[in-house]
Amino acid sequence: MSIALSEKEIAPLNYFLHSYGPASMPTLHLGWIFASIVVVVFLIVAGLLAGALLHKRPQNSGKIDDADKGLRWVYIGTSISTCLLLAMAVYALITLNTVARPPQAPALTLTVTGYDWWWKVEYEYDDPRLNFVTANEIHIPVGVPVLVKLKSADVIHAFWVPVLAGKTQMIPGLINRQWLQADASGVYRGECTQYCGLQHAHMALEVVAQNPAEFQRWQTAQHRRVALSPASDAGWKVFMEHCSGCHSIRGTEAIGAHAPDLTHLKSRSLIAAGTLTNTPEHRERWITHAQEIKPGARMPSMVLPPAELTALSAFLSTLD
Template sequence: MAMAAEAAPLNYFLHSDGPASLPTMHLGWVFTAVVVAVLAIIALLLAGALFRKRTLAAPRTVGRENEGMRWIYIGTGLSTAALFALAVYMLITLDKVAQPTQTPALAVTVTAYDWWWKVEYDDDDPSRRFVTANEIHIPVGRPVRVRLQSADVIHAFWAPRLAGKTQMIPGLQNRQWLQADAEGIYRGQCVQFCGLQHAHMGFEIVAQSPVAFQAWQDAQRKAAAPASEPDVAAGRKFFIEQCAGCHSVRGTEAGGKHAPDLTHLNSRRMLAAGLLTNTAEHRIEWITRVQALKPGARMPAFALTPGETAALSAFLSTLD
C-alpha cells in the first residue's frame, strides 16, 4: 500500500483525501486569495503614492481634509464587509466539519503520551476490544469517530489530509471524526509543543478496503502465539522479566499499561511513533539506544549480551 502523497504527506493546502478536510482546504484557499488581494491593493496604493508627482505651483499641497477622510470611510467599510463575510464563511465551514453525514463505522480512543499514541478500538462486546499503538487502521469511505485524550501534558492530534487539528487536554476528552476517500497511508503529527521529543511524535492512519480492515481487526484481536523454539522461549522469559512492567503482550504474563502494547508489533510499519522503520535491526537498536535516538523518552536503554540480543530478537519476531 503506497503512502498517500508520499512526497508531501502533511500538505493540507493542495490536497484533501476526505470530507472532513475538504471544506477546510477550501477555506484556506479563500483566506489566501483575500490576503493576496489585500497585499496587491496595498502594493498598488504604495506605488501610486511613491510615484505620484505634485504640481510645481503648489508642492506642499496635500488636498482638502474631507477628501482624504472619504477614502478612509470607503476603505473601512470595504474591510468590515470582507471580514464579516470571511467570519460567516468560517462558521459555515466549522458547521460542515462538525459532524459526519452518516453514522460512524467505528469509534477509536486515542490517548497521547510523551511521546507516543495509544489507540484503543472500542466495541460493545468487551472481548472484542483491543489496543495498538501509533497506527490507526480505518475502512475506506466510512466515517470514524475519534475520541481524544491526554495522559500527561497538552498534545494536539492532526491528520491534515483527513481532518483538522484537535487539542488533547489532560482531564478532558475531545472528539473529532475523519474519513478517507481512498486506500493509503496518511501521516499524522502532534502539533502542540509537548516537550523535548515533540517533533518525533508522529502516527499513521492506514485506510483499507472494508474486507482488508475486517481481516486486520480479526488478526489484532488474537493473542500472541505461544513460544516453542528454545531461543523464542528464552527471549520471552527475558521480556517478561525486563519489559512486562510497562509493555503488554496478550497471551503472556506481560500486562504493563505504561507503554505500547506489543502483541502484534510486527504488523506495524514504524517504531517509536514514526522515528524508525519496523525491522529486526531497528527493534534491537531502539532497545539498546533509546536515549540516544529519542532523548527524554521514558524507556531506559538496555545493555544486552549477544545471547540476550538473539533471544529477544527471536521472541519479538514472533509478535505478528
C-alpha cells in the same frame, strides 16, 4: 471502488492542494479562499504603495478639502476591511459547523490517547470482549466515517491527520471528539501539532485506510492472541525481566500500562512513534540506544548481553 495512493501522493504537506475525505474538504476550500483574499489584499496594498512612491504630489493649492478627501478613502477602506473580516469569520464558523459531525453514524469508534511522545489507540465495540489496543498506527475502512475520541495522559497534545481532517486539541481531563473518513486507500501521516516537549517533532502516527475486506482481515488478526512457542522461551524470559513492567502483550502475563502495547508489533510499519521503520535492526537499535535516538523519551537505553539482545529481538519478531 477505492483507489490506492502512493505515499508520495499523500505527503502530509499536500493538505493545501489535496483532500482525501469529507472531513477535510471544507477546510481545504477555506484555506484556498483565505489564501486568495490575502494575495488580493497584498496586491492592492503593494499597488497603492507603488503608486504613492511614483506619483508626484502637487503643491498644496491651499484648499482645505484635501485632508477630507484623504479621510474619505480611510473610511471607505476601513468599512470594506471590516465587512471582509466579518464575512471571513462567518465563513470560518460555517466550516467549523460543517466538519463538526459526520453525515452518517460512525462505523467505528476509537479512543486515541496522547502520551509523551507516542499514541495509544483503543478500538471499541459494542461487545467489550472484542476491544483491543494498539499504538502509533490507526487502521480504518475506506469510505465510512470513524469517530475518534481524543484524550491526553500528561500535557496538551493535538491530533492532526492533515489530508483527512483538521486539528483537535487533546487536553488532560477532557475528551474531545473528531471524525475521520478516507475516500481512498493509502497510508496517511498524522502529527502532534501542539508543542508538548522535547520530542514533540518525533510524535507521529500513521492512518492506514483499507478496503473493507482488508480491514476485516487486519481486525481479525488483531483479535488473535499471541501464542508463545518453545523456540521463543529465551526471548520471552528476557522480555518479562526487562520489558513487561511497561509493555503489555494480550493473553500473557505482560500487562504493563506505561508504554505501547506490543501484541502485534511486527505488523506495524514504524516504531518509536514514527521515528524508525520497524525492522529487526531498528528494534535492536531502539532497545539499546533509545535515549540517543529520542532523548527524554520514557524508553530507557538498555544494556543487555549480546545473547539476551539476540533472544529478545527474535522474540519480538514473532509478534505478528
